[in-house]
Amino acid sequence: MAAQIYSGEKYASRRREISANLAKRPEFHDSKPLPFMTREEKILESSRKLTLISKHMNEIIDPSDKRELYHLNCEVLGIEGNPMALHGDMFIPALTAQASDEQQEKWLSRALRREIIGTYAQTELGHGTNLRKLETIATYDVDTQEFVLHTPQITALKWWPGNLGKSSNYAVVVALMIIKGKNYGPQTFMVPLRDEKTHQPLKGITIGDIGPKLAYNIVDNGFLGFDHYRIPRTNLLMRHTRVEPDGTFVKPPHAKINYSAMVHVRSYMITGQAIMLAYALTIATRYSSVRRQGQIDTTQPEVKVLEYQTQQHRLFPSIARAYAFVFAGAETVRLYERVLQEVETGNVSLMADLHALTSGLKSVVTHQTAQGIEQARMACGGHGYSQASYISEIFGVAVGGCTYEGENLVMLQQLARYLVKSAGLVQAGQSSKLGPLVAYLGAKSDSTSLIDRTPTPGFAEYVKTFQHIARKQTLKAAQKLFGFMEKGDTREVAWNKSTVELNRASRLHTRLYIVEAFVRRVEEVADPRLKEVLTDLLRLHVNYELLDVAAYALEDGFLSSSQLDYIREQLYFYLAKIRPNAVSLVDSWEFSDRELRSVLGRRDGNVYENLFAWAKASPLNKTDVLPSVDKYLKPLMESARASKL
Numbered sequence: 001m002a003a004q005i006y007s008g009e010k011y012a013s014r015r016r017e018i019s020a021n022l023a024k025r026p027e028f029h030d031s032k033p034l035p036f037m038t039r040e041e042k043i044l045e046s047s048r049k050l051t052l053i054s055k056h057m058n059e060i061i062d063p064s065d066k067r068e069l070y071h072l073n074c075e076v077l078g079i080e081g082n083p084m085a086l087h088g089d090m091f092i093p094a095l096t097a098q099a100s101d102e103q104q105e106k107w108l109s110r111a112l113r114r115e116i117i118g119t120y121a122q123t124e125l126g127h128g129t130n131l132r133k134l135e136t137i138a139t140y141d142v143d144t145q146e147f148v149l150h151t152p153q154i155t156a157l158k159w160w161p162g163n164l165g166k167s168s169n170y171a172v173v174v175a176l177m178i179i180k181g182k183n184y185g186p187q188t189f190m191v192p193l194r195d196e197k198t199h200q201p202l203k204g205i206t207i208g209d210i211g212p213k214l215a216y217n218i219v220d221n222g223f224l225g226f227d228h229y230r231i232p233r234t235n236l237l238m239r240h241t242r243v244e245p246d247g248t249f250v251k252p253p254h255a256k257i258n259y260s261a262m263v264h265v266r267s268y269m270i271t272g273q274a275i276m277l278a279y280a281l282t283i284a285t286r287y288s289s290v291r292r293q294g295q296i297d298t299t300q301p302e303v304k305v306l307e308y309q310t311q312q313h314r315l316f317p318s319i320a321r322a323y324a325f326v327f328a329g330a331e332t333v334r335l336y337e338r339v340l341q342e343v344e345t346g347n348v349s350l351m352a353d354l355h356a357l358t359s360g361l362k363s364v365v366t367h368q369t370a371q372g373i374e375q376a377r378m379a380c381g382g383h384g385y386s387q388a389s390y391i392s393e394i395f396g397v398a399v400g401g402c403t404y405e406g407e408n409l410v411m412l413q414q415l416a417r418y419l420v421k422s423a424g425l426v427q428a429g430q431s432s433k434l435g436p437l438v439a440y441l442g443a444k445s446d447s448t449s450l451i452d453r454t455p456t457p458g459f460a461e462y463v464k465t466f467q468h469i470a471r472k473q474t475l476k477a478a479q480k481l482f483g484f485m486e487k488g489d490t491r492e493v494a495w496n497k498s499t500v501e502l503n504r505a506s507r508l509h510t511r512l513y514i515v516e517a518f519v520r521r522v523e524e525v526a527d528p529r530l531k532e533v534l535t536d537l538l539r540l541h542v543n544y545e546l547l548d549v550a551a552y553a554l555e556d557g558f559l560s561s562s563q564l565d566y567i568r569e570q571l572y573f574y575l576a577k578i579r580p581n582a583v584s585l586v587d588s589w590e591f592s593d594r595e596l597r598s599v600l601g602r603r604d605g606n607v608y609e610n611l612f613a614w615a616k617a618s619p620l621n622k623t624d625v626l627p628s629v630d631k632y633l634k635p636l637m638e639s640a641r642a643s644k645l
């Protein structure tokens with residue numbers, strides 16, 4: 001099953017080898033539980049391990065293999081980030097996609113060797129979503145052939161970029177490019193920030209950490225201001241866009257080609273989110289098979305809480321989602337890599353499809369992941385609330401994905417733009433022009449679903465129902481938009497009046513895509529034992545998801561209430577059927593205890609002794625009497641006693 005999850009036996013077994021190798025190297029392990037460390041201690045510890053990784057990486061992984069490096073980082077550095085997180089996640093991808101060969105020679109090779117540490121500085125105090133209104137300006141000075149970076153007011157300060165605050169000495173900075181008074185919109189520049197030897201900020205740079213966050217606190221998200229800071233013309237990233245010495249602007253082949261680093265993260269984060277969801281579910285499912293509380297049959301001993309239907313309903317649909325997300329994530333990465341290669345040859349035709357797909361997936365997956373992790377925490381009762389479970393940290397890190405790389409409700413609108421265009425084609429009788437992702441919009445719906453009309457309906461019947469729902473909502477939302485426009489609203493005003501409905505269409509389209517990705521993968525599985533278990537999980541998934549969106553199909557009679565009852569019964573049937581495989585389904589992700597960092601989620605299930613040991617190790621238990629008691633509580637009690645006398 002691990003080979004299914006990790007798209008092949010090769011990587012699945014490499015993961016095992018890497019974990020086994022690391023098990024024998026105690027210097028790579030956390031020196032104490034992360035929840036007992038201050039933020040400064042965590043950053044120090046993470047930097048220590050990062051240095052070890054840099055030194056010994058070649059002995060453990062193939063450093064050119066992104067997935068092996070990802071696994072090494074998960075085991076050793078964990079989810080709370082590290083001082084070079086953005087270096088790998090955005091700085092290198094930005095240089096790879098946007099720097100010319102000559103620039104790559106100069107900077108990418110150094111970045112890959114870790115001679116320099118970089119980040120991606122785009123968001124500002126005043127603007128994150130609306131990139132066209134960024135306020136950092138890069139004005140071209142023809143005489144010196146330099147760009148002058150400047151922060152004209154406080155809202156123009158770069159704010160949020162990861163590892164900008166304290167770790168990075170370079171950044172790919174996004175600024176509005178002004179040449180001879182003309183605004184050429186957001187462009188990307190390679191900018192030195194700190195002295196390579198002393199690490200002191202360079203003259204003209206104001207820089208620092210933005211302070212603690214909900215989670216992800218090993219990362220020093222930062223602020224950055226420029227005071228008429230000069231960089232050479234050749235620091236504009238020039239793979240696709242160019243500015244000649246005389247200030248002539250050479251347009252890229254696609255207006256949004258500079259957004260590639262964002263698309264990179266959006267493509268890869270689907271898998272990252274699936275893994276974080278699977279972490280939380282591994283912890284909660286294992287713990288639920290250890291925790292005994294209450295009885296189902298009063299003549300029998302107390303049961304494992306995993307026997308309760310409510311507990312299964314809380315956890316199993318999310319287990320199915322984690323599988324669905326990792327399958328969809330693998331497809332997204334493949335498409336991203338293909339688009340990256342095609343762009344190299346000047347073919348930008350798939351950029352819009354990739355942008356639409358990743359915008360929708362990023363939004364739906366992060367939202368459902370956060371929901372699933374929070375349910376996993378609650379499934380652990382009181383112990384889920386303790387940092388010993390580590391679920392609160394996983395939640396805090398994962399939920400950041402709802403905001404970064406484009407706020408979810410904004411990104412759903414990006415997909416909606418694509419869907420509206422497609423709906424326009426359908427309306428104009430040009431369905432043959434629809435791309436493969438939206439071809440279903442042009443198909444004619446059956447009048448009713450055939451679910452429950454055959455003894456075991458195939459997945460095609462479910463897919464048709466999801467298609468019906470997504471098609472209906474897309475056409476309806478587009479109609480609403482067009483209707484407002486026909487009544488005289490501008491497109492922008494009409495758009496704003498229709499966005500709740502448009503975003504619903506985007507979610508439904510994306511959920512359909514996720515179901516289809518799951519079906520595609522299960523169809524490919526050759527091993528009959530695996531196929532059976534994955535088919536059960538997929539059946540759980542389609543019934544759960546359909547129930548969740550059934551209102552759309554009930555309102556036009558596509559589904560009847562008796563079909564809804566059938567779907568519910570199917571759901572309950574598959575909850576029970578999956579129960580014996582539940583622990584195996586989470587164990588199949590093969591997370592080591594080191595990687596999970598959870599007392600509740602231990603593979604050996606030895607929870608209570610270890611919870612007690614963990615609590616005893618808490619810094620508060622180093623002494624029996626805390627200074628706060630000596631200083632305040634004792635005098636308080638003493639004076640209360642004295643006044644009674």
Ligand SMILES: CCCCC/C=C/C(=O)SCCNC(=O)CCNC(=O)[C@H](O)C(C)(C)COP(=O)(O)OP(=O)(O)OC[C@H]1O[C@@H](n2cnc3c(N)ncnc32)[C@H](O)[C@@H]1OP(=O)(O)O
Binds near residue numbers: 132259262418
């Ligand atoms: C692992 C942990 C690491 C976490 C690190 C986190 C890092 C970050 O968060 S970095 C900062 C990320 N910031 C964002 O994601 C900002 C979100 N905003 C945007 O991406 C954009 O502003 C926008 C997409 C919301 C709108 O862009 P704008 O330039 O204003 O767009 P227009 O209205 O001018 O045009 C829309 C037009 O462009 C198409 N389009 C937009 N992006 C892309 C793209 N990447 N690829 C292809 N096409 C793109 C879009 O589809 C529209 O097309 P039409 O409908 O044909 O007009």
Ligand SMILES: Cc1cc2nc3c(=O)[nH]c(=O)nc-3n(C[C@H](O)[C@H](O)[C@H](O)COP(=O)(O)OP(=O)(O)OC[C@H]3O[C@@H](n4cnc5c(N)ncnc54)[C@H](O)[C@@H]3O)c2cc1C
Binds near residue numbers: 121407
């Ligand atoms: C953990 C984390 C890491 C980050 N790392 C980086 C980084 O490395 N580099 C970097 O540059 N940035 C980074 N960011 C910034 C991040 O990309 C932005 O915060 C994000 O894109 C959202 O933008 P915003 O903060 O401007 O939100 P806003 O746009 O201000 O959102 C506020 C609200 O307004 C709504 N809204 C905004 N515009 C519209 C619209 N057009 N239509 C409808 N509703 C709208 C949103 O839906 C939301 O409800 C990071 C952020 C976080 C949380």
